[in-house]
Amino acid sequence: MPLINVIPGEKIPVAPMNVRLPAWRIPGWLLVVWWLLRGLVRLTVLAVRYWWISGPTAFVWWVWASYGWPTLLAVVLGIGGGCAAWWRWHPASWLRFGWYPVLARWRRLWVYRRGWASIMATCGLATAFAGDRYVPPLLSVRCDRYGDRVTVRMLPGQIPDDWGRAAERLAYAFRLREGRALSTSRPDRVVLHFRRRDPLAATVAPLPVPQVPDFTNLPLGVREDGDPYALRLAGTHVLIAGATNSGKGSVIWSLIRSLAAGIRSGLVELWAFDPKGGMELAAGAPLFTRFAYDDPDSMAGVLEEAVKRMRLRAARLRGVSRQHTPTVDDPLLVIVVDELAALTAYLTDRKVRDRIREALGLLLSQGRAVGVHVVAALQDPRKDVLPFRDLFPTRIALRMTEPEQADMVLGDGARDRGAICDQIPEATPGVGFVVLDGVREPVRVRFSYLTDQHINDLAQTYRRHTDEQEQA
Numbered sequence: 001m002p003l004i005n006v007i008p009g010e011k012i013p014v015a016p017m018n019v020r021l022p023a024w025r026i027p028g029w030l031l032v033v034w035w036l037l038r039g040l041v042r043l044t045v046l047a048v049r050y051w052w053i054s055g056p057t058a059f060v061w062w063v064w065a066s067y068g069w070p071t072l073l074a075v076v077l078g079i080g081g082g083c084a085a086w087w088r089w090h091p092a093s094w095l096r097f098g099w100y101p102v103l104a105r106w107r108r109l110w111v112y113r114r115g116w117a118s119i120m121a122t123c124g125l126a127t128a129f130a131g132d133r134y135v136p137p138l139l140s141v142r143c144d145r146y147g148d149r150v151t152v153r154m155l156p157g158q159i160p161d162d163w164g165r166a167a168e169r170l171a172y173a174f175r176l177r178e179g180r181a182l183s184t185s186r187p188d189r190v191v192l193h194f195r196r197r198d199p200l201a202a203t204v205a206p207l208p209v210p211q212v213p214d215f216t217n218l219p220l221g222v223r224e225d226g227d228p229y230a231l232r233l234a235g236t237h238v239l240i241a242g243a244t245n246s247g248k249g250s251v252i253w254s255l256i257r258s259l260a261a262g263i264r265s266g267l268v269e270l271w272a273f274d275p276k277g278g279m280e281l282a283a284g285a286p287l288f289t290r291f292a293y294d295d296p297d298s299m300a301g302v303l304e305e306a307v308k309r310m311r312l313r314a315a316r317l318r319g320v321s322r323q324h325t326p327t328v329d330d331p332l333l334v335i336v337v338d339e340l341a342a343l344t345a346y347l348t349d350r351k352v353r354d355r356i357r358e359a360l361g362l363l364l365s366q367g368r369a370v371g372v373h374v375v376a377a378l379q380d381p382r383k384d385v386l387p388f389r390d391l392f393p394t395r396i397a398l399r400m401t402e403p404e405q406a407d408m409v410l411g412d413g414a415r416d417r418g419a420i421c422d423q424i425p426e427a428t429p430g431v432g433f434v435v436l437d438g439v440r441e442p443v444r445v446r447f448s449y450l451t452d453q454h455i456n457d458l459a460q461t462y463r464r465h466t467d468e469q470e471q472a
């Protein structure tokens with residue numbers, strides 16, 4: 001009889017495997033012990049992580065318990081006195097190694113850590129994936145006199161510009177007014193710079209005049225980080241853009257001051273154009289080889305003369321050298337124009353305007369290599385006002401009236417990277433943003449300010465030699 005009901009092999013159940021764990025009955029006391037143990041471990045972790053709070057607290061408690069409160073008072077006064085003495089003796093090291101590290105720890109805990117996750121979410125910097133939510137980790141906080149630098153590890157898919165766009169929102173969320181996002185040498189990190197105080201709030205006094213101007217390094221002001229700001233004039237043209245009263249004059253005068261010794265020795269020729277009737281530049285007339293300020297026709301003529309000089313020089317240098325080196329016989333020619341738009345856009349005489357545009361276009365496109373440099377200021381950086389904006393390799397953006405103007409002057413994305421020119425207060429003229437070689441984010445600077453007296457003194461001390469010879 002065949003065994004029809006017997007199947008050899010492993011039996012595979014048709015029903016899903018039953019994975020329900022058997023129910024355990026845990027006694028109440030065991031649960032309480034488990035909770036207590038868990039609490040203890042968490043407390044220990046917290047005490048180790050916040051050792052700078054738990055350590056002093058334990059010390060205070062130990063002194064009080066072992067020796068009583070009079071001793072505790074004496075110890076506290078002793079430590080306070082020690083800190084005060086350190087501060088008096090060497091404030092810089094006290095701030096750097098004593099005060100700022102403590103302040104940074106406190107601000108990390110109280111200002112940043114407290115609302116971190118919710119602020120990241122509301123500012124659009126947190127993300128969700130496969131049902132889980134992720135928040136960028138806060139790595140460190142460093143404080144100095146003027147603000148906080150918060151280092152964050154970005155989530156995959158984020159770039160510093162995403163943080164730049166959110167920086168202002170973040171600053172307000174942390175109850176501060178100004179924030180910028182700076183990239184770092186590590187591509188997974190971004191540093192948020194929140195400002196508590198403005199390091200550029202005070203006027204910068206005129207800087208010392210370099211006795212031999214270095215055209216690659218002309219001191220014009222100070223940077224936000226306290227370093228001097230120096231302009232590289234060699235091989236470039238400079239555009240200074242800013243609203244009315246933003247301090248364009250102070251940039252021009254700081255530059256003239258840094259070139260003054262070269263003007264005196266004959267290494268530099270300054271040709272000045274002041275279409276506003278000579279109001280801004282007239283006080284420096286003894287420094288200028290050419291000074292045009294009255295009618296547009298004569299200004300066009302002087303610009304055409306500069307083009308002629310440039311062409312002669314180019315013909316001389318052709319095949320001899322690719323870069324002009326300034327000498328007393330063949331000086332650097334610096335053409336300074338205050339309010340360029342008055343020459344390129346607002347002129348009603350079309351013929352003169354076209355002559356000026358043509359001459360400026362030639363100087364800007366061919367002058368750099370032959371030592372002819374244009375330094376021009378203007379209020380409105382739109383293309384229809386200044387058609388050859390792109391021919392200025394170096395640009396300085398002072399206070400602007402509209403947010404998009406920063407990108408027009410410093411390049412696309414400059415505002416997102418921190419050039420918030422529209423938020424420079426009117427109370428700080430001479431503050432602006434510049435782009436430095438090899439630095440991704442625009443740098444905030446304040447240019448030195450020369451009063452009328454400083455300008456008069458400068459003009460008398462460094463007047464051109466030929467002026468004196470003519471007078472004699």
Ligand SMILES: Nc1ncnc2c1ncn2[C@@H]1O[C@H](COP(=O)(O)OP(=O)(O)OP(=O)(O)O)[C@@H](O)[C@H]1O
Pocket residue numbers: 203204242243244245246247248249250379428429430431446447448449
């Ligand atoms: N670097 C500076 N530091 C402090 N104050 C400054 C500075 N630059 C300018 N100022 C102040 O701001 C005022 C306006 O400056 P300035 O004339 O240079 O502006 P501007 O941009 O050239 O204006 P406009 O386009 O109307 O000519 C000055 O009278 C001076 O009081």
